[in-house]
Amino acid sequence: MELSDYRARIDQIDRQLVELFAQRMNTAAGIAAYKKEHGLPVLDPVREREKLLDVAAQAPEDMRDYTASLYTMLFELSRCYQGRLLGSTSPLTTEIQTAIDQTPNLFPSNVSVACQGVAGAYSQLACDKLFKLPHIMYFASFEAVFAAIERGLCRYGVLPLENSTAGSVNAIYDLMMKHDFRIVRSVRLKVDHNLLVKPGTKRSDITEIYSHQQALSQCEQYLQAFPGVKIIPCENTAVAAQKVAEGDGHAAALSSRSCMKLYGLECLEAGVQDQGSNFTRFICISKNLEIYPGADRTSLMAVLPHEPGSLCRVLSRFYALGLNLNKLESRPMPERNFEFMFYFDLETPVYAPEFLQLMGELPSLCEEFSYLGSYSEVV
Numbered sequence: 046m047e048l049s050d051y052r053a054r055i056d057q058i059d060r061q062l063v064e065l066f067a068q069r070m071n072t073a074a075g076i077a078a079y080k081k082e083h084g085l086p087v088l089d090p091v092r093e094r095e096k097l098l099d100v101a102a103q104a105p106e107d108m109r110d111y112t113a114s115l116y117t118m119l120f121e122l123s124r125c126y127q128g129r130l131l132g133s134t135s136p137l138t139t140e141i142q143t144a145i146d147q148t149p150n151l152f153p154s155n156v157s158v159a160c161q162g163v164a165g166a167y168s169q170l171a172c173d174k175l176f177k178l179p180h181i182m183y184f185a186s187f188e189a190v191f192a193a194i195e196r197g198l199c200r201y202g203v204l205p206l207e208n209s210t211a212g213s214v215n216a217i218y219d220l221m222m223k224h225d226f227r228i229v230r231s232v233r234l235k236v237d238h239n240l241l242v243k244p245g246t247k248r249s250d251i252t253e254i255y256s257h258q259q260a261l262s263q264c265e266q267y268l269q270a271f272p273g274v275k276i277i278p279c280e281n282t283a284v285a286a287q288k289v290a291e292g293d294g295h296a297a298a299l300s301s302r303s304c305m306k307l308y309g310l311e312c313l314e315a316g317v318q319d320q321g322s323n324f325t326r327f328i329c330i331s332k333n334l335e336i337y338p339g340a341d342r343t344s345l346m347a348v349l350p351h352e353p354g355s356l357c358r359v360l361s362r363f364y365a366l367g368l369n370l371n372k373l374e375s376r377p378m379p380e381r382n383f384e385f386m387f388y389f390d391l392e393t394p395v396y397a398p399e400f401l402q403l404m405g406e407l408p409s410l411c412e413e414f415s416y417l418g419s420y421s422e423v424v
């Protein structure tokens with residue numbers, strides 16, 4: 046047989062498959078209506094397990110695994126279709142819909158913003174990219190930034206969430222959960238660390254180097270060229286520059302160029318981070334959910350049941366709805382025996398019906414679920 050003959054045969058089989066698939070989905074629609082009338086949930090795990098065993102037994106032995114995979118996807122699509130027909134709403138979908146309707150069209154330009162650190166911190170650069178005229182107030186810790194918004198001292202906060210070299214800032218995720226805050230916008234910043242000293246200090250004079258822990262880890266290889274020099278983490282890269290400016294000429298800081306000007310320092314070496322292009326994503330957070338026009342990114346946190354297949358079930362829900370993920374990260378949960386928490390970022394306009402459907406269904410698949418917000422990212 047020629048390839049074209051095989052393909053003609055496959056086309057013929059597919060016509061039947063598509064027809065049968067449509068019939069199966071239509072039948073599922075009937076089941077959805079029945080379940081709604083009788084108050085039954087769409088998911089019936091017992092029925093699915095029995096069916097999987099049944100179809101696997103019907104399949105030729107070498108086709109069993111493939112048949113089971115095919116049916117797992119068929120159940121997923123069937124449940125997804127049923128969910129759409131039933132218009133599954135949840136308190137979360139209502140909250141999102143209300144925020145879309147009530148948030149003003151324009152992102153504010155002139156507001157009070159809380160940042161961690163002191164003037165010159167990378168957060169300040171992020172603020173300048175996010176707002177036309179921010180009124181920035183600085184706080185000593187991430188927690189204090191949250192407290193300032195909680196107390197109404199500032200409307201927003203701008204904080205680092207992840208870095209392309211050092212990864213996610215788990216402390217921020219934890220505080221987002223603790224305070225039940227939302228992300229309203231994000232910004233991506235290219236971060237260059239520079240070795241800054243007091244004017245006149247030579248490289249051989251340096252006995253200590255200050256910076257934030259994240260910056261130190263982004264320059265880990267570079268710092269190996271300073272054996273015997275004390276590496277000292279501090280609250281912030283700008284605080285590091287301030288310490289150097291106040292010191293006796295034996296210290297250096299890994300900080301931004303704007304800190305150099307701000308604290309009257311000199312740059313001994315520029316762009317010393319281990320990865321040439323080093324980006325940090327900052328988030329703009331608020332106490333209430335606000336969804337501005339154009340929001341096309343959503344951040345979620347979830348703890349999934351500690352059993353085989355739970356992550357797969359969540360991922361196939363994204364897949365069945367055609368929703369793309371641009372972040373998936375796991376992290377062990379403190380004080381839980383190797384149980385994991387997942388960070389998801391998905392890329393889809395908030396107005397897409399599939400998105401609202403996912404928000405209606407996802408919480409019930411997770412042991413714990415946090416919706417961190419829907420927003421757009423400034424690049």
Ligand SMILES: O=C(O)C(=O)C[C@]1(C(=O)O)C=C[C@@H](O)C=C1
Nearest residue numbers: 076087088089090092093120123
């Ligand atoms: O039989 C049902 O209750 C259905 O809803 C249909 C179906 C299926 O597609 O086979 C879908 C979802 C349920 O979890 C079980 C089975």
